[in-house]
Amino acid sequence: MTTEELVAQIRLKKSFLCIGLDTDLEKIPSHLLKEEDPIFEFNKAIIDATHHLCVAYKPNIAFYEAYGIKGWIALDKTIKYLNTNYPELFTIADAKRGDIGNTSTRYAKAFFEDMEFDSVTIAPYMGKDSVEPFLAFKNKHTILLALTSNKGAYDFQIKLISGKELYKEVLETSITYENSENLMYVVGATKATFLSEIRKIIPNSFLLVPGVGAQGGSLEDVYKYGANKQIGLLVNSSRGIIYASKDEDFAQKAAKSALQLQKQMKKLMH
Numbered sequence: 249m250t251t252e253e254l255v256a257q258i259r260l261k262k263s264f265l266c267i268g269l270d271t272d273l274e275k276i277p278s279h280l281l282k283e284e285d286p287i288f289e290f291n292k293a294i295i296d297a298t299h300h301l302c303v304a305y306k307p308n309i310a311f312y313e314a315y316g317i318k319g320w321i322a323l324d325k326t327i328k329y330l331n332t333n334y335p336e337l338f339t340i341a342d343a344k345r346g347d348i349g350n351t352s353t354r355y356a357k358a359f360f361e362d363m364e365f366d367s368v369t370i371a372p373y374m375g376k377d378s379v380e381p382f383l384a385f386k387n388k389h390t391i392l393l394a395l396t397s398n399k400g401a402y403d404f405q406i407k408l409i410s411g412k413e414l415y416k417e418v419l420e421t422s423i424t425y426e427n428s429e430n431l432m433y434v435v436g437a438t439k440a441t442f443l444s445e446i447r448k449i450i451p452n453s454f455l456l457v458p459g460v461g462a463q464g465g466s467l468e469d470v471y472k473y474g475a476n477k478q479i480g481l482l483v484n485s486s487r488g489i490i491y492a493s494k495d496e497d498f499a500q501k502a503a504k505s506a507l508q509l510q511k512q513m514k515k516l517m518h
């Protein structure tokens with residue numbers, strides 16, 4: 249998907265919501281456990297109930313890897329279901345990969361070619377040759393971890409390296425990479441006040457912003473400090489939406505929770 253198509257969806261739906269498919273067998277409604285593939289059935293019901301309210305879905309790969317081959321099959325069915333039935337939606341493999349170039353190319357092929365995700369999250373720590381193999385894919389997006397939502401972000405990302413915060417170094421260096429127009433960045437909603445500084449370095453890039461809902465980040469602050477002319481934001485909520493209910497009405501309750509966020513987004517976009 250191109251960035252222009254993503255922006256068009258945001259304007260059309262008046263939403264910059266990304267729904268996180270962090271599907272956990274211990275949290276999904278018990279009546280689904282009798283299904284042959286409970287993870288996929290859960291995802292399918294959530295997607296069918298919420299697709300009109302969001303512009304992106306983000307399965308976190310850890311939740312699928314945790315179930316071995318069954319998890320990978322459920323993930324594969326989920327991405328195929330999305331690409332077949334809702335091709336207008338942006339898809340994010342939240343995998344946080346990155347390795348020596350040779351290996352990064354294999355990761356890129358897995359997520360972009362085999363599974364046909366639109367984007368994948370990447371850790372920047374191994375540098376240029378670990379990131380550029382992902383950037384080589386046309387109309388695919390590499391979402392680099394810049395300033396994450398967790399407390400541990402303060403261990404390294406905010407630390408001064410030769411007088412500059414490490415996350416700023418990540419941003420400034422990454423924009424010099426080949427095909428850097430294919431970069432997006434992760435910035436946690438819990439770090440919303442940093443967004444004005446971040447926008448000085450990457451005014452036009454899209455940001456994936458997790459951390460509203462369960463982690464307590466403020467949607468209003470994210471928009472105030474982070475929105476640009478194209479909106480430029482994908483705000484993610486996972487647990488706050490998909491686990492709104494454990495009962496038979498889980499999908500409707502998820503839609504209700506997604507609608508609340510979409511309404512707030514619509515208001516902010518005006």
Ligand SMILES: O=c1ccn([C@@H]2O[C@H](COP(=O)(O)O)[C@@H](O)[C@H]2O)c(=O)[nH]1
Pocket residue numbers: 268270308342395396397398434435436458459460461462463484485486487488
């Ligand atoms: O900085 C980061 C990067 C990724 N995540 C992921 O986003 C979701 C958040 O889930 P919630 O339930 O809405 O808290 C999850 O998959 C994280 O691994 C993040 O939270 N922060």
